[in-house]
Amino acid sequence: MHKDFKILLELSKKIQLLTSISRLLEWDQETYMPPEGATVRAEQVELMAELIHQRKTHPNFGEALARLEKAEHELSDNERAALREWKRDYKLALALPPPFVKKFAKVTSESISIWATARKNNDFAHFAPTLKNIISLCKERASFIGFDANPYDALLDTFEPGLTISKVSPLFKELKEGLLPLLKKIQSAPQIKDDFLYGDFSHDEQLDFGNELLKAMGHDSAKGRLDLSTHPFSMAIHPSDSRITTRITAGSFFDCIGAVLHEAGHSLYEMGLLPEYYGSPICEPASYGIHESQSRFWETRIGQSKPFWSHFLPKLQKRFPQLEGVALNDFYRAINRVIPSCTRVEADEVTYSLHVILRYEMERDLISGSLPVDQIPARWNETMQELLGITPPSDAEGCLQDIHWSFGAFGYFPSYTLGNLYASQFFEAFEEAYPDWESRVQKGELTFIREWLNQMIHQHGRVFSAEELVEKVTGKPASAAPYLSYLHRKYNAIYS
Amino acid sequence: MHKDFKILLELSKKIQLLTSISRLLEWDQETYMPPEGATVRAEQVELMAELIHQRKTHPNFGEALARLEKAEHELSDNERAALREWKRDYKLALALPPPFVKKFAKVTSESISIWATARKNNDFAHFAPTLKNIISLCKERASFIGFDANPYDALLDTFEPGLTISKVSPLFKELKEGLLPLLKKIQSAPQIKDDFLYGDFSHDEQLDFGNELLKAMGHDSAKGRLDLSTHPFSMAIHPSDSRITTRITAGSFFDCIGAVLHEAGHSLYEMGLLPEYYGSPICEPASYGIHESQSRFWETRIGQSKPFWSHFLPKLQKRFPQLEGVALNDFYRAINRVIPSCTRVEADEVTYSLHVILRYEMERDLISGSLPVDQIPARWNETMQELLGITPPSDAEGCLQDIHWSFGAFGYFPSYTLGNLYASQFFEAFEEAYPDWESRVQKGELTFIREWLNQMIHQHGRVFSAEELVEKVTGKPASAAPYLSYLHRKYNAIYS
Numbered sequence: 001m002h003k004d005f006k007i008l009l010e011l012s013k014k015i016q017l018l019t020s021i022s023r024l025l026e027w028d029q030e031t032y033m034p035p036e037g038a039t040v041r042a043e044q045v046e047l048m049a050e051l052i053h054q055r056k057t058h059p060n061f062g063e064a065l066a067r068l069e070k071a072e073h074e075l076s077d078n079e080r081a082a083l084r085e086w087k088r089d090y091k092l093a094l095a096l097p098p099p100f101v102k103k104f105a106k107v108t109s110e111s112i113s114i115w116a117t118a119r120k121n122n123d124f125a126h127f128a129p130t131l132k133n134i135i136s137l138c139k140e141r142a143s144f145i146g147f148d149a150n151p152y153d154a155l156l157d158t159f160e161p162g163l164t165i166s167k168v169s170p171l172f173k174e175l176k177e178g179l180l181p182l183l184k185k186i187q188s189a190p191q192i193k194d195d196f197l198y199g200d201f202s203h204d205e206q207l208d209f210g211n212e213l214l215k216a217m218g219h220d221s222a223k224g225r226l227d228l229s230t231h232p233f234s235m236a237i238h239p240s241d242s243r244i245t246t247r248i249t250a251g252s253f254f255d256c257i258g259a260v261l262h263e264a265g266h267s268l269y270e271m272g273l274l275p276e277y278y279g280s281p282i283c284e285p286a287s288y289g290i291h292e293s294q295s296r297f298w299e300t301r302i303g304q305s306k307p308f309w310s311h312f313l314p315k316l317q318k319r320f321p322q323l324e325g326v327a328l329n330d331f332y333r334a335i336n337r338v339i340p341s342c343t344r345v346e347a348d349e350v351t352y353s354l355h356v357i358l359r360y361e362m363e364r365d366l367i368s369g370s371l372p373v374d375q376i377p378a379r380w381n382e383t384m385q386e387l388l389g390i391t392p393p394s395d396a397e398g399c400l401q402d403i404h405w406s407f408g409a410f411g412y413f414p415s416y417t418l419g420n421l422y423a424s425q426f427f428e429a430f431e432e433a434y435p436d437w438e439s440r441v442q443k444g445e446l447t448f449i450r451e452w453l454n455q456m457i458h459q460h461g462r463v464f465s466a467e468e469l470v471e472k473v474t475g476k477p478a479s480a481a482p483y484l485s486y487l488h489r490k491y492n493a494i495y496s
Numbered sequence: 497m498h499k500d501f502k503i504l505l506e507l508s509k510k511i512q513l514l515t516s517i518s519r520l521l522e523w524d525q526e527t528y529m530p531p532e533g534a535t536v537r538a539e540q541v542e543l544m545a546e547l548i549h550q551r552k553t554h555p556n557f558g559e560a561l562a563r564l565e566k567a568e569h570e571l572s573d574n575e576r577a578a579l580r581e582w583k584r585d586y587k588l589a590l591a592l593p594p595p596f597v598k599k600f601a602k603v604t605s606e607s608i609s610i611w612a613t614a615r616k617n618n619d620f621a622h623f624a625p626t627l628k629n630i631i632s633l634c635k636e637r638a639s640f641i642g643f644d645a646n647p648y649d650a651l652l653d654t655f656e657p658g659l660t661i662s663k664v665s666p667l668f669k670e671l672k673e674g675l676l677p678l679l680k681k682i683q684s685a686p687q688i689k690d691d692f693l694y695g696d697f698s699h700d701e702q703l704d705f706g707n708e709l710l711k712a713m714g715h716d717s718a719k720g721r722l723d724l725s726t727h728p729f730s731m732a733i734h735p736s737d738s739r740i741t742t743r744i745t746a747g748s749f750f751d752c753i754g755a756v757l758h759e760a761g762h763s764l765y766e767m768g769l770l771p772e773y774y775g776s777p778i779c780e781p782a783s784y785g786i787h788e789s790q791s792r793f794w795e796t797r798i799g800q801s802k803p804f805w806s807h808f809l810p811k812l813q814k815r816f817p818q819l820e821g822v823a824l825n826d827f828y829r830a831i832n833r834v835i836p837s838c839t840r841v842e843a844d845e846v847t848y849s850l851h852v853i854l855r856y857e858m859e860r861d862l863i864s865g866s867l868p869v870d871q872i873p874a875r876w877n878e879t880m881q882e883l884l885g886i887t888p889p890s891d892a893e894g895c896l897q898d899i900h901w902s903f904g905a906f907g908y909f910p911s912y913t914l915g916n917l918y919a920s921q922f923f924e925a926f927e928e929a930y931p932d933w934e935s936r937v938q939k940g941e942l943t944f945i946r947e948w949l950n951q952m953i954h955q956h957g958r959v960f961s962a963e964e965l966v967e968k969v970t971g972k973p974a975s976a977a978p979y980l981s982y983l984h985r986k987y988n989a990i991y992s
Contacts, residue, residue, distance in 0.1 A: 017543050020536065021517060028520060032528070036719045037737030040516065040774075047513050051547070223532045241533030278536075 004068040005079055008086055011064070013279025015055050020237045022048040027243055030229040046105075053101065056093035065090055078282055081463040085281030088161065095144045104137055108408040115406035122396040124377050131405060132373045135366055138410045142367070152367040155411030159288040160418060161465050165364060168414050171421065171480050172357050178484035180387070182491060183350055186338045187389070189495040194334035196326050201253035205319045210246055210260040212315070217298065218447040219244075219264050223271055232259035234295075236270030238278065243267070253320070254335055258299060265298035266291055268450055272458025281462040288412065290466050292419020293426060294453065300349055300420075301427050301486075302449060306332045307441040333494050340388040342397045349420075350487055354387040356417040359402070363410050422466070424483035425474045426457065500564040501575055504582060507560070509775025511551050516733045518544040523739055526725040542601075549597065552589035561586055574778055577959040581777030584657065591640045600633055604904040611902035618892040620873050627901060628869045631862055634906045638863070648863040651907030655784040656914060657961055661860060664910050667917065667976050668853050674980035676883070678987060679846055682834045683885070685991040690830035692822050697749035701815045706742055706756040708811070713794065714943040715760050719767055728755035730791075732766030734774065739763070749816070750831055754795060761794035762787055764946055768954025777958040784908065786962050788915020789922060790949065796845055796916075797923050797982075798945060802828045803937040829990050836884040838893045845916075846983055850883040852913040855898070859906050918962070920979035921970045922953065 001009075022045060029041050055061070068075075068083055075083060096104075111130040118127035142151035149164065156163040210226050229245035236242040244263035249255040269285055277283040285291050302308055306328065313331055317323045323331075338348045344355040362379060365371035371379060380399035381391050392398030404412055430452055431437060440448060456473045470478050497505075518541060525537050551557070564571075564579055571579060592600075607626040614623035638647035645660065652659040706722050725741035732738040740759035745751040765781055773779040781787050798804055802824065809827055813819045819827075834844045840851040858875060861867035867875060876895035877887050888894030900908055926948055927933060936944060952969045966974050 014543060017536070017540050021521065021540050021544070024524060025517065025520065028524065032721060032723075034717065034719050034721055034737055034739070036716075037733060040513070040734035040737060044513050044517050047510060048517070220532075221530065223530050225528060225530055227528075237533060238536035241530055241536060243530070 002068065002071055002074055002079070004064045004071065005075065005082075007064045008061070008068060008082075009279050011055065011058070011061050012086065012281075015052055016279050016283075018048055018052050018055070022052070023235050024237055027235040027237075030231075030233065031227045031245060042109075049105070053093065053098070056089065061086075061090055062094075078277070078463060082277075082280045082282055085284075085462045089281070092145065092158070095146070096141065097144070100140065100144065104141065104408060107133060107137060108406070111406045111408075112403065115400070115403065119396050119400040122394045122400070124395045124400060127400065127406070128373050128376075131376075134405065134408050135373065135410070138408055139367060141408075150364075150368065152364050152411065155367065156414065157411075159412050159415050161287055162467060163289075163414070163418075167478075168360065168418075171478065172353075172360060172414075172417070174480040175353055175417070175421075175484065176357055176387070178480065179350060179354060179487070182488055183338070183340070183354075183388075186350065186491060186495045187340070192333045192337045192494070193330070194337050196323060196331075197254050197334055198252050199322055200251070201320055201322075203248050206248055206253055206256045207246075209316065209319055210256060213257070213260055213312075214264055216444060216446045217264055217268065218450040219268060220271070224267055226260065232263050234263040234266035234270070236267065239271050239273050239275045239283070242270045258303070261303035262295045262299040265295035268298070268453065269294040269458050272450075272454040273461050274459055277461065282460075284462050286457075286460070286462050286464065286469055287466040288415035289418035289422055290457065290469060292415055293422035294419075294457070296419050296423040297426060297453065298449075301423060302441065302446070304332075304336055304349070305438075305441065307438040309335075310442045311444040336490070336494055338491065338495070340390050342384070342390060342392040343401060350491055351388060353417045353420060356413050358383045358387060359413040360417075363405075363413060367410060418466075418478070421478060421480055421483050422470055424486050425470055425476065425479065426453075427486070428482050429456070429474045498564065498567055498570055498575070500560045500567065501571065501578075503560045504557070504564060504578075505775050507551065507554070507557050508582065508777075511548055512775050512779075514544055514548045514551070518548070519731050520733055523731040523733075526727075526729065527723045527741060545601070549589065549594070552585065557582075557586055558590075574773070574959060578773075578776045578778055581780075581958045585777070588641065588654070591642070592637065593640070596636065596640065600637065600904060603629060603633060604902070607902045607904075608899065611896070611899065615892050615896040618890045618896070620891045620896060623896065623902070624869050624872075627872075630901065630904050631869065631906070634904055635863060637904075646860075646864065648860050648907065651863065652910065653907075655908050655911050657783060658963055659785075659910070659914075663974075664856065664914075667974065668849075668856060668910075668913070670976040671849055671913070671917075671980065672853055672883070674976065675846060675850060675983070678984055679834070679836070679850075679884075682846065682987060682991045683836070688829045688833045688990075689826070690833050692819060692827075693750050693830055694748050695818055696747070697816055697818075699744050702744055702749055702752045703742075705812065705815055706752060709753070709756055709808070710760055712940060712942045713760055713764065714946040715764060716767070720763055722756065728759050730759040730762035730766070732763065735767050735769045735771045735779065738766045754799070757799035758791045758795040761791035764794070764949065765790040765954050768946075768950040769957050770955050773957065778956075780958050782953075782956070782958050782960065782965055783962040784911035785914035785918055786953065786965060788911055789918035790915075790953070792915050792919040793922060793949065794945075797919060798937065798942070800828075800832055800845070801934075801937065803934040805831075806938045807940040832986070832990055834987065834991070836886050838880070838886060838888040839897060846987055847884060849913045849916060852909050854879045854883060855909040856913075859901075859909065863906060914962075914974070917974060917976055917979050918966055920982050921966055921972065921975065922949075923982070924978050925952070925970045 025041060025045055025048065029038070033041060065083070065086060069087075072080060072083065107130070111134055114130045115127050118124060138155060139151050142154035145154040145158070147154040149166065153164040156165070156168065207226065207228070211221075214224070214226060215221070223240045223242060225243045227243065227245045228247060230247060232244070232246045234242070234244045244260070244267045246256050246259040246263065269291060273283045273285070275283065309332055310328055313326070313328055317326070336348070338350045340351050341347060344352070347355050358380070361383070362371060362376065366373065376399050377395050384398065385391050430449070433452060434440070434448065437449070457469065460469065464472055467478060470476070521537060521541055521544065525534070529537060561579070561582060568576060568579065603626070607630055610626045611623050614620060634651060635647050638650035641650040641654070643650040645662065649660040652661070652664065703722065703724070707717070710720070710722060711717065719736045719738060721739045723739065723741045724743060726743060728740070728742045730738070730740045740756070740763045742752050742755040742759065765787060769779045769781070771779065805828055806824055809822070809824055813822070832844070834846045836847050837843060840848070843851050854876070857879070858867060858872065862869065872895050873891050880894065881887050926945070929948060930936070930944065933945070953965065956965065960968055963974060966972070
């Protein structure tokens with residue numbers, strides 16, 4: 001190993017360790033922390049962020065990088081990829097002046113509670129001044145980072161390296177044009193009965209079943225855990241310590257299962273990174289979009305498929321006697337029921353992307369300035385009507401529903417939908433590799449899926465960008481076509 | 497606030513925050529961490545220790561200290577106490593050269609598993625070479641720290657500031673001389689029946705009852721939690737986040753309750769520190785001995801008293817039908833049964849100190865060199881025979897039972913017994929303040945005890961040394977007399 005590579009690896013590993021400690025602080029905060037621990041927790045988190053930033057921007061790091069660049073020809077492919085990603089990280093960390101980072105953190109941390117109050121009181125005007133401030137800080141952030149065409153591109157890039165408006169817009173346009181007629185058709189079909197999904201389901205059994213699913217998926221309990229929290233999440237400390245949470249919603253039990261499948265997809269990705277590269281970007285996930293592709297792959301492509309429930313429904317029925325007598329096909333149709341609703345996080349596969357497209361277009365226009373903040377509620381409601389045929393009964397259930405803007409995460413939303421597109425592209429490659437996947441899944445075999453994802457995606461970490469990875473796995477560039485064709489096939493059958 | 501006091505407080509607060517994060521890492525490791533997380537956890541803990549040591553020995557700290565010393569006359573009493581303790585901490589941190597700290601950490605971390613193997617295989621010879629090494633490192637440590645009469649004094653001082661052999665030895669002599677005849681008398685009395693304490697007790701009910709006790713004691717669940725771990729412990733992140741664990745031993749249910757009472761005593765101490773002084777030594781516990789006094793106060797003086805069980809036994813009987821029909825006096829006598837055993841952690845109130853005295857005398861002689869390591873097993877067994885009238889069936893159950901020496905904690909054991917002495921002295925003052933305590937406890941009132949401890953002990957943090965605190969609360973210097981007189985009174989009655 002090159003001397004300077006070793007130095008960088010040491011420095012980078014300490015940053016990773018500090019980051020992993022921060023993540024544990026977050027995990028604990030959402031799971032077991034006593035409520036009044038929140039005050040000191042905020043100070044702990046802030047201190048760790050400061051230590052991480054100091055190390056990410058330390059001249060030692062830059063100097064070792066500069067030396068290693070000169071020796072690039074001596075490096076292996078993986079080492080060269082690590083160097084490229086270290087350069088990216090270093091440049092990004094240095095781009096933002098510390099006083100700006102501090103200001104951004106302060107404003108966004110205050111604005112979360114302002115947003116929460118505004119949502120509670122259904123009072124967009126209460127949030128508007130802060131949001132204006134955040135948007136101008138995001139623009140400032142974009143100028144520090146740098147961009148070619150649009151400031152929003154710089155923001156997209158922080159979540160999905162290399163992503164630009166010019167790449168997203170055509171994908172999302174194609175998607176929208178493909179989804180709207182499908183949704184129209186579904187809405188004219190008779191409603192699907194799903195009342196058996198609601199009622200009184202034992203909480204312990206729900207969690208036990210969650211653990212049963214994890215085991216079947218190959219989510220090793222020696223390296224992970226399942227707990228409860230208000231909002232489900234996945235938190236990776238290390239490939240050998242990757243934890244997820246789910247939630248139990250009184251009256252509606254599929255929530256818990258869906259969250260387990262989704263978060264386990266994230267967690268299996270982190271568990272599949274190569275621990276021998278821990279400390280380097282090789283042992284980090286490629287992008288938010290690729291991450292989301294892994295969660296959606298498991299949640300929707302496997303966990304909402306008929307072969308999957310052909311195996312698991314009888315097991316479910318043993319745990320929950322109220323499901324006895326529900327036929328597989330009725331269960332399958334119920335968990336895939338399409339209903340336009342106001343809330344993104346409750347959306348089905350067909351409408352989900354429309355929620356994201358709405359947010360993407362508004363973000364883009366808020367950053368460019370063509371959409372003034374005060375016009376958000378009106379624009380939101382118009383677009384909801386246009387895309388989903390409904391108007392939220394209040395701003396609380398409309399433009400105030402998501403936390404993202406309040407903490408300045410402009411540029412994040414598109415990765416949700418990119419994840420769905422990537423997942424569909426990966427799934428086509430998976431189907432080619434395993435034409436018999438349905439009969440295997442029907443027998444309860446799931447670990448071969450994990451192994452395939454591991455081989456094709458997880459183990460590569462950040463060696464390839466999201467775009468490169470999609471090309472490498474599928475032989476094609478990112479595209480909306482596989483996702484659209486899957487949705488049309490599946491939902492035409494369900495709503496025939 | 498003086499400018500330099502403010503600077504020190506800022507520096508010291510960051511050290512506290514880092515320490516509290518380390519403690520959370522430890523808490524997580526013993527409660528919820530997936531087993532394979534251990535490897536990265538060790539690296540996280542090591543990195544935090546490094547960061548803490550760097551900050552504790554940073555010249556900035558020393559310079560601000562030197563400036564503040566010159567302005568000492570401008571400080572309030574509390575600020576002056578903080579300055580004194582900061583000086584102590586800084587001196588202690590600087591005393592040990594970083595290569596020595598590293599070596600000590602390495603040797604002791606390796607030796608823990610050597611000790612564990614030796615204990616497992618009942619093979620003292622396997623542990624002996626490492627123990628010799630640790631003892632010579634402890635002597636080296638003592639020389640770095642400095643001492644007047646004996647190197648062991650320097651080690652005692654790190655756990656119990658100001659403690660020396662010349663102070664401990666007379667206390668322990670008095671104690672031993674008072675305990676031996678009492679034990680002899682007890683052993684000649686008829687055995688107490690306690691078989692109802694063993695059997696199959698619902699685990700959930702044990703934990704629930706633990707939480708019921710915590711609530712009654714004023715252990716605020718918004719600021720603390722109760723979990724399970726292999727060895728019970730208390731871990732304070734901050735006065736508003738202080739967690740304890742207990743264990744459930746199959747077949748023997750008083751273990752769980754005793755641990756809850758003991759650990760809650762520790763935790764209430766930490767919760768009672770003044771958060772407005774967080775970051776300074778004022779918001780830190782005075783010493784290990786004072787800490788132990790708080791746990792033993794609750795565990796033995798309250799939790800093994802008759803008034804306490806007069807209130808709680810009926811509640812216990814509702815949860816555990818197998819206890820129905822057990823009379824209060826029989827229950828009280830059973831939980832206070834005295835039986836010499838080989839194992840310190842299972843010892844009753846009368847024999848516990850004898851276990852500690854044995855260890856203290858051996859430690860003292862190991863450090864002075866008058867006891868060679870190879871003679872440990874023989875000396876151990878002789879002293880066990882002399883003090884407790886039993887000989888351990890094996891070294892595993894004898895001189896290899898405790899982990900302490902394997903991680904170099906020479907000087908720690910005495911604080912266990914000091915805690916009992918302090919607790920008894922505090923209890924005399926408490927009885928004077930509340931002559932009606934028995935009738936109040938009998939009604940289930942416990943929070944007035946917490947408030948008294950809070951007022952007299954907790955809130956002072958490190959303002960007073962352990963010795964000063966004992967004098968301040970009781971008007972008398974540290975003494976074994978109150979403890980002895982309590983034990984004689986109590987156990988003469990039980991074994992009459």
